[in-house]
Amino acid sequence: MKMVKKYAGVMLCAAVSLSLAACGPQESSSEKTSSKGSELVVWEDKEKSIGIKDAVAEFEKEHDIKVKVVEKPYAQQIEDLRMDGPAGTGPDVLTMPGDQIGTAVTEGLIKELNVEKDVQSLYTDASIQSQMVDQKLYGLPKAVETTVLFYNKDLISEDELPQTLEEWYDYSRKTADGSKFGFLALFDQIYYAQSVMGGYGGYIFGKGKDGNYDPSDLGINNEGAVKGAELIQKFYQDGLFPAGIVGEQGINVLESLFTEGKAAAIISGPWNVEAFSKAGIDYDITKLPKLENGKNMSSFIGVKSYNVSAFSKHAELAQELAVFLANEKNSKKRYEQTKEVPAVQSLASDTAIMKSEAARAVTEQSRFSEQTPNIPEMNEIWTPADSALQTIATGKADPKKALDQAAETAKGQMKAKHSGT
DSSP states (O other): OHHHHOOOOSSOOOOOOSOGGGTSOOOOHHHHHHHTTOEEEEEEOTTOGGGGHHHHHHHHHHHTOEEEEEEOOGGGHHHHHHHHHHHTOSOSEEEEEGGGHHHHHHTTOBOOOOOOHHHHTTBOHHHHHTTEETTEEOOEEEEEEOOEEEEETTTOOGGGOOSBHHHHHHHHHHHOOSSSEEEEOOTTSHHHHHHHHHHTTOOSEEEOTTSSEEEEEEOTTSHHHHHHHHHHHHHHHTTSSOGGGSSTTHHHHHHHHHHTTOEEEEEEOGGGHHHHHHTTOOEEEEOOOBOTTSOBOOEEEEEEEEEEBTTOSSHHHHHHHHHHHTSHHHHHHHHHHHOOOOOBGGGGGOHHHHTSHHHHHHHHHHTTEEEOOOSGGGGGTHHHHHHHHHHHHTTSSOHHHHHHHHHHHHHHHHHHHSTTO
């Protein structure tokens, strides 16, 4: 999700009948002896530790150790690890956004995992790829999320839903009056705008023959990106989006308009399911609409993962715990408590999970989604791209000129901060 950065496959896996604690590298008898009675520290996301409570208790009993679970905002954990890891007060296992993996590897903060291929194959392709750097694995996915469309059923019925973004534009022209609106999105931010720009052929980084991201191949200002930005600009110029949803407070304005019943539909994510439910809105969720070229709007996939700290004194046992927490059984249990959509492929067809409208929508939209680039150079994209989109939204710049400037700025920052680019 966007708040992070500044954050379902179709193939079924074979059922795993053995304990996944045995899937990772095995400790020698001397290592097990030294680990007995030890304490592992897990940094879990805020208000999510309930999801692993039973799994932790089972692991403690099986290994005769203690596992201390500490809740921290998951987007902040890498920052804290930089200080706490060297000081010896950090975690053994932590959780983090997939787009931070490259930076964490470059800084030597997390360990490469030695996990068998049959374990890796449990997860959707996009989620496991988010944990790969130079074909090496650095984490196991525990949850996936992507943007979807929320709509207020008191304002628009399922049968009335426009099927394309252009049709939503037409619908908004008929319904927006300055106080009430049709469709809204935070298109002044690349995290959301890429859904349009990507659908027309824009991209962040291209990939080389080796399958790795090529930071020298920047696509945020190509022909497709510009076409998408021109469509985005129309929503603002024609008064279909309120001025208040531009900038840092935009997210608050957008969410308030929806919870107050003043917006028929918005692009948001599963992180708002509970908040919108508590607000008493009778809403439903579906995938993002198509574009006039017939392609579905794309979106970034956000992946939360379990990773092993490079500073852990019990790295192999920590890896075993990470594998255990992220296995199929515990991923399903975690979903039941947290409602975060699991990254395990087989659970994409689990009837208990697919009863959830949010899980269904995320799974469906994931078919059209792209991995958020996990290389360090991605850090140099967010601010220039957002700045360009805000000038586009406010009509202060032509889309092509604004995106060209963003690309030039990003390239300069990558050259200055990242060697070999």
